Amino acid sequence: MRSQGQTWEATRDRIGAEIASGRLPPDSRLPSEPELCRLYDARRHSLRRALAALEAEGKLRVEHGRGTFVERAPLVNYVIGQRTRFRENLLSQGLTASGQSLSEAQIPADARIARLLGLPVGALVHAISRRGFANELPISLGWSYHDASRFPELAELRRQGISVTEIYRSHGIEDYQRLRTTIFTRPANEREAPLLMLRPGQSVLIVQKVDVDKAGRPIGFSEAAWAGDRVQFTFETTPPYSFATEKHDDV
């Protein structure tokens, strides 16, 4: 076996158990590193490795010069049907929803955007970037792309707080639906992490979707990075019942 103390994994598990049990409640501050070293009979290197692992799991948040805190993990269950809107989704869970525009531009469509929107490469599209919040906590970072010739004043209307659904309607698009939704996970990059209040390396869920009109023609494409430890997605394929599945059940 080992000639020295315990492994960093043992320390990680002991602290993790404290958090899971609730003895260390969300947002509470952990003792300082020297103190933790005494409490768990660990040397600083090993203790820090344990803390780093817990941080990567999203259970802790380490703040330089301030201390180490237990992460609170509010959970947004984002229900995706054929027509889904951000606000309603969150409001129905008793959460406050808000958004913030990060950038707006008209840009020529690159090959990917052009193909997804059924436009020629180089056609002007609105590219709008927004950040979404639930209960003042950032949860998503999104980009949307719309044909600028079809929705000339889209950016202006969005800035005024008018929803995408209403803008569609004002263009005679009474009914639209999602063509498909693609979802995968990857580590947050250095741009996303601070905006989502994640540490680099924590996971985001990338959700890409295409809205189509009744004729099946694409009218908008969007993709968003969601804070992986604060959200789950539910895809409804039939009228909603009252079942529920729960996050963080061990599988």
Next chain:
Amino acid sequence: MRSQGQTWEATRDRIGAEIASGRLPPDSRLPSEPELCRLYDARRHSLRRALAALEAEGKLRVEHGRGTFVERAPLVNYVIGQRTRFRENLLSQGLTASGQSLSEAQIPADARIARLLGLPVGALVHAISRRGFANELPISLGWSYHDASRFPELAELRRQGISVTEIYRSHGIEDYQRLRTTIFTRPANEREAPLLMLRPGQSVLIVQKVDVDKAGRPIGFSEAAWAGDRVQFTFETTPPYSFATEKHDDV
């Protein structure tokens, strides 16, 4: 600034660039740690921190006593509609699909399973655990639960390689569909990581679903952990068109 060498982040980025550029191709072995220290003028601690970060991003795979290798990242696009089967999904992408039974048991339903299946707590259910492979590489680790009184010989039939769809049909269930699918991400735990050939801390996508018959009654519940860096899910909400969205595009 710093009194000593470069930061571990600089080393991480330099090696990461080598991988991204293809100069270090997938599955190739990196030089040993002492060699890398010389190449990048880093000390062992800092170098190892850089490697650990790249490993967490899924770009490298470090094998104790053997060496460090560039990770290959085959991508499975798993399309989920109302009726979806594992094999067809992979075969349509030119991948070979296979599965392996890990465990089979009849157990009393706990509160969650009972609620999801619409059974009383304690009712006997088949609990079957399987591992799925694409091109011989493990990609999923799943558990399924079915009412044992309704499908008495389910485990036996599954062992013989008979699909769930066929078993349903033999019980007069000609048509069934997913009620809902819930998906979220979390780090792989220590049980899952080796079975999915992931390192602890890399992300899995958890997919939970309930199958219902035409009357809307639940007939089966399953949940699976998918290797997060090897799979994406696409939810079709309308008849399939020929659009595509691509993984690993920077958002």
Next chain:
DNA sequence: TGCCATTTGTCCGTATGTATC
């Protein structure tokens, strides 16, 4: 089988930089 070189994993001690209060 066993020995041994190679390679990665863990741990310890220490010094100094940097952010916060």
Next chain:
DNA sequence: AGATACATACGGACAAATGGC
């Protein structure tokens, strides 16, 4: 400015897994 707390870095020792001889 000083105290506290986290971040980075260096050096050294030994453990454990692998693979060749």
